[in-house]
């Protein structure tokens with residue numbers, strides 16, 4: 088909307104694309120350059136001289152890094168010079184966000200140099216942890232287990248990244264754990280993850296990428312993912328969150344027991360800001376995490392009150408580790424300053440970030456800004472019979488939203504958690520033993536039994552007809568078999584995700600987008616009905632993006648030519664064979680002509696036959712090449728062909744291959760082919 092005379096119109100395309108000239112930024116030692124870039128616009132940053140790091144990960148000199156939709160900072164210990172220039176402005180990236188280039192260097196919305204930073208404190212925290220790690224080598228005890236607490240936007244994730252990056256830089260292998268379902272670490276939002284970091288983090292991508300994101304210049308990390316499709320840990324009074332945290336802690340402890348490097352280095356746990364809000368139930372969840380991960384160091388950021396509470400509750404108390412008594416292992420509570428650079432991210436920015444995480448899971452990082460370092464992926468569409476799927480849905484009440492789902496415990500089978508063959512014991516898994524010496528946080532046994540009883544796992548199987556609400560949401564494919572009990576489904580780790588593009592209840596079909604081709608694994612799935620929020624028209628939004636990419640990215644990346652289908656390969660091989668015969672025949676013919684007078688006429692006739700055969704071969708080869716291009720072109724635009732492609736992907740690979748994540752990643756790598764053709768094909772398939 089515009090007001091006449093005030094020129095409050097939408098910024099023009101020209102203004103979007105007006106590239107600011109490259110700026111040079113000189114950073115004195117111990118300072119940082121803070122910058123904010125809007126979604127849809129990108130900036131390019133190059134380190135010209137000196138050394139610099141982004142949240143602990145060092146920038147390479149003369150390498151161009153592209154940033155888009157980010158609020159970040161580049162710090163230097165010894166001083167450096169940066170060159171900042173405008174990148175591309177992509178108008179077809181993300182829905183609901185108008186790409187705007189700001190007035191800062193390179194089109195940043197905001198950018199400035201800050202000389203007061205808490206980086207020395209953070210580095211000291213790292214060296215203190217290093218001292219503890221060194222002690223583990225001699226004594227045999229486990230490395231430090233660090234818990235980061237603080238309100239929202241206090242910089243917890245940033246400190247987790249810095250401590251992880253510094254640890255990997257000195258050759259350690261920390262296990263980073265993300266317990267914040269509102270943002271995914273190496274995964275989509277709505278998950279709790281853990282990953283062992285042996286190699287550097289990704290400057291542009293934050294934590295980096297997993298093998299499911301395709302090839303990457305930075306070594307990929309393999310995360311362990313559990314589904315928690317709720318925005319807050321307090322949903323259902325933590326009765327869903329706590330068992331999943333226990334499960335994750337069990338896996339992390341198991342890894343530490345088997346991996347000497349991880350055991351020595353320890354773990355770094357990032358938490359959601361709501362745990363530090365003082366709301367009812369938050370202290371119980373903090374206690375659960377401290378107990379399950381046998382935390383030894385609690386770092387509090389940006390809240391004096393929380394720090395004081397934590398000191399009272401935990402400081403100098405023995406940790407819950409089995410070896411705590413033997414080594415006299417005690418918890419220490421530490422306060423670190425919140426960086427002045429921490430910015431509040433509004434709801435729209437966070438929503439767009441989540442959308443980007445989901446889109447990039449399926450389409451690659453180039454979905455946000457095509458650049459040489461981004462990856463373009465090619466997901467597959469398929470049509471599934473809903474009745475053949477085993478889809479589970481959490482039927483719980485949100486902390487913020489009282490009217491919710493059809494939670495009716497009577498509908499949940501009593502045998503679900505204690506059924507034959509199910510050895511799950513909620514008393515063990517859901518409740519952590521309170522820390523010795525810690526009082527005041529024990530949970531009321533009545534309320535505990537409310538959530539640990541056999542009928543309390545609020546997971547219900549979604550029965551046909553397929554609910555319309557499935558559209559535009561994610562399905563998490565678990566490792567649990569389709570016959571698993573709700574407890575097993577909840578406790579199972581995740582293989583991958585499907586995006587439900589549309590639902591046809593009358594036909595009992597759903598159209599899904601999968602990161603890899605082939606048959607969808609026959610496993611139990613968890614429907615992310617509540618969280619992450621709907622991503623409307625994931626496919627439709629991308630049509631414009633694909634067109635843009637066809638000109639920019641595909642040409643730039645010079646992707647390898649699409650391999651021929653087997654039938655056309657045979658035609659071309661035949662043509663090549665005839666070509667060979669032609670050349671050979673030509674040679675023979677010339678030879679025979681030259682000695683014609685010495686041999687019989689019949690042989691000369693034969694040489695002419697060879698010549699004709701060769702000509703036919705040449706013609707066939709030319710036709711096959713021409714036809715291949717025609718076919719390729721048709722493939723892009725023909726709806727029917729899209730349907731054939733869809734059928735192929737449904738009846739393709741056996742599901743067992745999906746169990747192995749490395750295999751899946753390999754499949755994913757091989758699926759990184761010409762985007763334009765495959766995407767249009769996928770879209771034509773999904774729209775019909």
Ligand SMILES: Nc1ncnc2c1ncn2[C@@H]1O[C@H](COP(=O)(O)OP(=O)(O)OP(=O)(O)O)[C@@H](O)[C@H]1O
Pocket residue numbers: 121122157158159160237238239240241242243244245246267270358359360361426427428429430431432
């Ligand atoms: N020194 C800094 N300069 C510029 N931006 C920063 C700095 N430190 C953190 N930020 C940015 O501030 C925002 C909030 O930081 P961060 O995500 O680390 O907070 P958090 O406590 O983990 O938040 P939440 O609890 O909401 O997940 C992020 O976008 C982060 O990149």
